[in-house]
Amino acid sequence: MQLGLVGLGRMGGNMRERLRAAGHEVVGYDRDPALSDVASLADLAGKLQAPRAVWVMVPAGVTDATIDDLAAVLDAGDIVIDGGNSRFSDDAPRAERLAGQGIGYVDVGVSGGVWGRQNGYGLMVGGADEHVERLMPVFEALKPAGEYGFVHAGPVGAGHYAKMVHNGIEYGLMHAYAEGFELLSAAELVTNVPGVIKSWREGTVVQSWLLDLLDRALDEDPELAELSGWTEDTGEGRWTVDEAVRLGVPLNVITASLFARFASRQDDSPAMKAVSALRQQFGGHTVRKP
Amino acid sequence: MQLGLVGLGRMGGNMRERLRAAGHEVVGYDRDPALSDVASLADLAGKLQAPRAVWVMVPAGVTDATIDDLAAVLDAGDIVIDGGNSRFSDDAPRAERLAGQGIGYVDVGVSGGVWGRQNGYGLMVGGADEHVERLMPVFEALKPAGEYGFVHAGPVGAGHYAKMVHNGIEYGLMHAYAEGFELLSAAELVTNVPGVIKSWREGTVVQSWLLDLLDRALDEDPELAELSGWTEDTGEGRWTVDEAVRLGVPLNVITASLFARFASRQDDSPAMKAVSALRQQFGGHTVRKP
Amino acid sequence: MQLGLVGLGRMGGNMRERLRAAGHEVVGYDRDPALSDVASLADLAGKLQAPRAVWVMVPAGVTDATIDDLAAVLDAGDIVIDGGNSRFSDDAPRAERLAGQGIGYVDVGVSGGVWGRQNGYGLMVGGADEHVERLMPVFEALKPAGEYGFVHAGPVGAGHYAKMVHNGIEYGLMHAYAEGFELLSAAELVTNVPGVIKSWREGTVVQSWLLDLLDRALDEDPELAELSGWTEDTGEGRWTVDEAVRLGVPLNVITASLFARFASRQDDSPAMKAVSALRQQFGGHTVRKP
């Protein structure tokens, strides 16, 4: 089928290729003319037969502006898909705005990172049945072959919600492996830490794709000496904890993983300075100067 | 090669089958005559040609007694393997006792649970090079085919240590998925929680064998309504935290997972009763009777 | 000085008494005529000489409506004080609305609970210098005698912000004591748990007013047998964690305390059901039925 695709960066570019390889006709637009198939969003709309489907794959900060621009060149009966990293709570307001013009809206959480083009993307979809059904050929082409990798999770917003939880879990999984790696590295008895990690890739309860990647990383740098622990967090981890707080769900593991990222970006911990100050006050304990 | 195998319960019995299927000659002993190939440990020793290798696969509580009984019927040059859930710190004393008789000792952490017979067992091995080398045919038969599933992690104790950390990680991984499941279940937007879990099995960053098992469980019972959250912990999780404390390694995620198991077994939380009491004292807040 | 006081429940009623005892003229209004000094807000405004100061002490859910009603009967130059449990982020919008009428706005976080009437209330104040200065006689009367118990923490919103953090800390403090109480109760060696708590009230590093209250509670019920651990959380704990997430500040202790309250209200943990399901799948571990 025909699909408009707005945003041809690392993710969007790879998706265009995967879709074309599956026989779909993709008209791509990007602000960078070197990447773009068309000169403008109007151009893009003109190249697609109504009812159109246009997938937006841009940084979360410009998604709303992009969708508004797009809406100006679309018609009733068209569908806009947001496959970016939007917060789920942005979806319903967007869907409502577009519905005012008779335009449908579907949100898609997309997993798979740089590996998606080859392996297929995990897709979590939110939207009305009729809209999701119309888009199934696109979803089929993007997802991995076989039974898994796609879900219609619920109404508008459910796709980004499921993706948010996916990422929250991802934080926890990564940190569990990371803690194990640190403990092994500290232990006197274990003399072959990368070998232990590698061995776990089959026959064990902890085998996973993330573990495979950790093994790859250790193949390249067995002590991770070339990396600092300074780690960004993207919005999804924070939104997951926000939701835990809103819904009263205790998420100790995922939250600890998020907080560890916060701590990784601190030169020194103000909280620990306060602890240090208290110990000095009551115990006369020696403290360190910065 | 020939192998003596002491303990033919769920794990030991399956291992005997996998080893025999690989062409090894296994002489098995179990206290239950219905499972045993021989009448006694002496009998077992008599059926094996020196230098012997005898794998002990019994509950952790009786491992030391079993090894002592076994040592009485073995000779210098033999090797004892402990593949049970021993604490790593029990290995060196055992190795020393056996070394006094000229008997070698190798510790093996075995992962794979009920799936091991079919898929192969993940093996983490501690011991001297010469002992490990002699046992390689057995390890090759037990481990999964291919590159992974086996590591000689270090000297005596390193196998159980690596297995302990493996289980600690396992606690963290399970709890990360579990928290995600709980948040999805609490969310208003997501109407198809089992479908979301199932979709993650391919194309996503969180794909893993544990996730596959969670999907299986939800296929059988989509809301896990037939289960209580009451959950045992085996020693490895506790030992992991003990080691974190001993070595000064911050293991927030793994420890939170362990503590969640402790909490799952409490009818009511004494700590929360104290919080409740305090709130009543200072705020006149309403409290609940038990 | 003259003060209007809207809301004469437990907190407001006690504050009226403390203010009158200090010689201030308080005109109180409450929807309950049995408590109220006047028949209506208009009445209240009529009894006060301009420029007026009116303190609002109502449940957080009706604060905005109350302030809007009040604004309708006030004049430019008057000041509205919100001493309730508002989220700090509600303060600036309110201040702006009132500023449109020339009415000032000051937010006050009030601590002290049921003990405040006797001991004085801890006051954390946000607002413009000129407004805060005009209200100082009221603050002086409400706060404890002496050097402490009052701070002008910053501009509008800072008072509720400081109170929010105060409550977040309070969650952590209470839970630290609560965990210690639970561990003592579980220990074989300690035969006099209430005695240990009582002894800590002087000469120790952990002495505090909260500890005094815990001792009081244990005097009444040495094993807290009359209480359940089911515990509410008010908004401040959640807002504190929200802010931690927004600002990237790792608040492991306060968040764990909040999550423990969430868990205290669950009959069973959905997350632990998932853990239980996983253990059954991979290990054949016995699980419990609900």
Next chain:
Amino acid sequence: MQLGLVGLGRMGGNMRERLRAAGHEVVGYDRDPALSDVASLADLAGKLQAPRAVWVMVPAGVTDATIDDLAAVLDAGDIVIDGGNSRFSDDAPRAERLAGQGIGYVDVGVSGGVWGRQNGYGLMVGGADEHVERLMPVFEALKPAGEYGFVHAGPVGAGHYAKMVHNGIEYGLMHAYAEGFELLSAAELVTNVPGVIKSWREGTVVQSWLLDLLDRALDEDPELAELSGWTEDTGEGRWTVDEAVRLGVPLNVITASLFARFASRQDDSPAMKAVSALRQQFGGHTVRKP
């Protein structure tokens, strides 16, 4: 009464003064002749009338050796008191060794740090009723005046156990304040962080001796700029978590506080390096070099 006191460092020296001020006859011994009242332990024993009581106040590492030396010069009917930072599990073996000579043993957890001489020490005592009764005059002199500051917590070991839990709670309390301080410091709205802390000293739920000390520290250094967050941990925090693990008690807050100290001593987090490596592998996320 007469008391032998072994170890006249900061703690022991202050205790000698407080005891003498209360009219007791203290014979002190220290390896440093400049501090010591007598030339040797034998000398000390010679100066005390039987049945003797000798209080040992030496670093935990040399307590056992000191007690053994002391036992060599004592007689049946004497009592040895250990007031140092021993692990509770060392007490019963010591008591048994001494009982073999007919010597009694009492363990005392002592709180109060550098403030104890002036304010009195919080004393948590373990031992047999008859031994504790004989020592009451000493305990009365050391403890603060009034109702609090002393408990006979249980049999031998219970004193150090109660002190261990006291210190575990102390970790949690300090960290709760520390987190609040960090959040206030990060907040845009609060312009007077030390003022907020100071205000809390009266009229609030969070008032405590530790808060007073934090205020003192901020008086000296309002941003704690002269301190690093690098913080030691003494044994009691670790033992508390060990006990939580042994007894199956979930101590999330205290453990998080301990782990934060571990983290404060790391230049970089090996765990976060592993997280960083994973993010680079799956997402092509930019990472930092060390």
